Structure formats: structure tokens, C-alpha cells
Amino acid sequence: MKVNEVPQDDPKLSTKELKELCYAVDEDGNYTSELSQGWKPKADALHASIEAINEQAEIYRQKALQQEISPVQYLMELKRMDLRTVAAYTGFFKWSVKRHFKFAVFSNLSEPKKMKYCNTFDLSLEELNGLSNL
């Protein structure tokens, strides 16, 4: 990559200040570094991947409102987590978290247990309950 080929595409990020350092070759064939504003293929992959997460999250949110599943599954998707991460933050086993995906199991959880999810997802208890019309 030559210095003048370092991509300067609009990354369409929420924070515009981020510029990345790239290594590139100058006219004499010597390596130097240059800041890059963004590169379209990379931005496309990033945005498409976030879009996929948000789409899936919206499906789960609707299901949670219908009380088909618990809000835990929705929030896990929304916060870009996986089972392992949720288990680590809450202190539950992975299989317990999976059980809590069921609306019936979730709605019977004690308050301290629900609080663990509140802390993990940065929500109040009312907000958490509100996500499934409890």
C-alpha cells in the first residue's frame, strides 16, 4: 500500500475522531505511517454485523413482550453478549442462564436473582420487568 492509497472513507461511526494508524510505502519505497479515517469494506462489515445483532434483538424483544421468552435472551443479544459472558457477569451457571430464557422460569425468579441481571444489563428492576409486561 502506498501512502496516497491509505483509505480515507467516511467510516460512519458515532465518534468521528477515531483515526487509525496504517503502515504504507512512500515514493522512495520506504515504509512510513499514515492516519486513516476509515475504509469502506471494513465499515460495511462492521455495520452489517451490528445490524444483524439489532435485527435479532428486535425479534427477541417482540417475543419477550408477548411473554414467549424472557427479557434475558433479548438483553443478551442487545448487549452483544453470549452465554459465557452473561454467566460470568451474573455468577449463574450457563445452563441456569439458559433456563432463565424461559418466561415461566424467569417470572418466578426471586428479586435478588433478578437484581443480578439488572446489574449485568445496567437496568432497574422495573425496567427489566417492564420488558416482559410483568
Added chain:
Amino acid sequence: MNIPFEHRQTAHCENGVISNLLHHKNVAMTEPLAFGIGSGLFFVYLPFFKVNSAPAISYRPMPGLIFKRLTKRLGIKIKKQRYKTPSQAKKALDEQLSQNNPVGLQVGVYQLPYFPEEYRFHFNAHNIVVFGKNEKGYLVSDPTMEVVHTLSEKELEKVRFAKGAFAPKGHMYYPVTFPENIYLKKAILKGIKNTCRDMLVPAPLIGIKGMKKLAKDIRKWPKKIGLKKTNHYLMQMVRMQEEIGTGGGGFRFIFGAFLQEAAPIIEKPELINLSKEITEIGDEWRLFALNASRLFKNREKENKGYNDLADQLDRIAQREKIFFKKLQKAI
């Protein structure tokens, strides 16, 4: 507390933290040198291990390995420590700062306030340097950022105790002792040999073999798992290739810069030509990412596009094989 620490932006966090920490201790160390000596160039494809519901493809060795190899090869002793509680971790950090000692910290990026929303995933092996404290909080030199940032005590605690895969547990590290003489030449040779060995290893899934296996799978995916999933896999592949500090095209260019810098030190002028060659291969990687992104964006209906992409990856693998064999011979 204000330690005169020079913040230098780098392409990758791990190289950046270590080269900046060493620079602070008057050891001349650029990012490409740190990357090359630490054997940062790598490739592994794990079809059975899923990240974001797509097979894991990594263009770098395990987090921490570049750092470990670099310091070992230069004979520098590092103090590393993890902590049970946030208060212990904070106390240890403050102690180092009061002794005017900047330290490296492993952190999670999900809760890093100065990162753009879009980059905040649960990735816990990011590296930063903390070099001071004022009334607003800690002074943070994040090598992937242009400028120095400040994190409050609470914010720093959150990222130091992020949870999940690679949980940092407050991991803090700093160089303690330096050898009298640093033998760069020996370290560089070791670094290059290690990289060649990794890339040419006859085991499946790693290095050239890993790329070939990935190419083979790209051909199969549209039939085997359907176009929707294939596009998702390709999208994740491009993300891993091009996102900050994860490698792919960018890593080839750092390696090219390294070879150019290393050539006069180890007195091997043929490395200059090899540097040009890996630069061209890096350009090919970028084209590969571009073609892959076109495929997943257009939601191609035919298999031809995927076969072409796989052909391209095969060509890259072949070129890298020749390249690393030449490099191995040159040193």
C-alpha cells in the same frame, strides 16, 4: 502525579503498549520491530470454534504472546500481576504511579467510554498504558488512539474487571529489569524464524494450511449452509481481518516495515526485496477483503463469486508459502 510519558499512536494495541513502555525506559523500540521480534504475524482458522456465530479466524497469535516473546528475546524481565478484588488492583496501580512508573493494563473494550459505540464488543484483551492521575481520574495512553484520554476511577475499574473470555482480572504489567546490552540482531533472527515456522507448519488449520482449508470451505459454504449464513461468515471474516489490531492486510504492512527496518541491523540486504514482496501480498489481502465485502453486500445468488473468492485466497496462500520459504532461506 504526572509522569513525562510520550504517547505514540500505533496500529495494534499489544505492540503499541510494549514499544511505548520500552521507549519510556530509553530502549529504542518501534512498533514494527516489536511486532517482528514478538512474531506477531500468524494465521489460524478454527471452523468448529464459533465467535459471533461464525467460525473463528485469527490473524494474530493468542493475546499476550507477542509481548511475552518480545521481552523474553530481549532479556527484559516483566512483572505481571492479576488481582482478586478491584480495591487490591487499584492500590497496586496507585503504588506504581506514585513511584513514577507507567504500567500496562489489560482491559475489556465493551465499557471503554472513548471507543466508538460500533467498536464496543466483549473483547477483553485490549491493552492500554496508565501513566498518571489527576483530580478527574487516570491518564490513559491507548496506543490505538490519537490522543491521551482520561478515565475515572469507576470507569477504569469496570474495564479492568470486565468478565467473559480472556477476563483481565485487573492484569497489570511493567518491565522491571533490563539487561546491560540488548542484542537486537539475535532477537530479530529468532522472531523471523518463529514466524516462518508458524506460517509453514505442516499441521492443518495453522498458517498457509489454514488459509487453504478456509478457501476450500468458502467453496463449500453456499451449498452446505446456504447463502445467508455464508454471507454472515464472510462478513465476520472481513471484520476480524480489518478491525483494529486484528491483522490481515494491515499486519502484512507492519511486517514489511519490520523487514525494512531489520535489514541493516542483521546485515541482510535481501530483506529489502522481501519487504516489497510482503507489501504486495498485503495489497492482495486488501483486495480479498474488498471482494468479500462486495459478496456479502450484494447477497449474490450464484456460486461463482464465492469460487472466485476462494481462488484468490488460494493464490494468496501460495504466494505466502513461497515468500516465507524465501525468508527462511535468507536468514
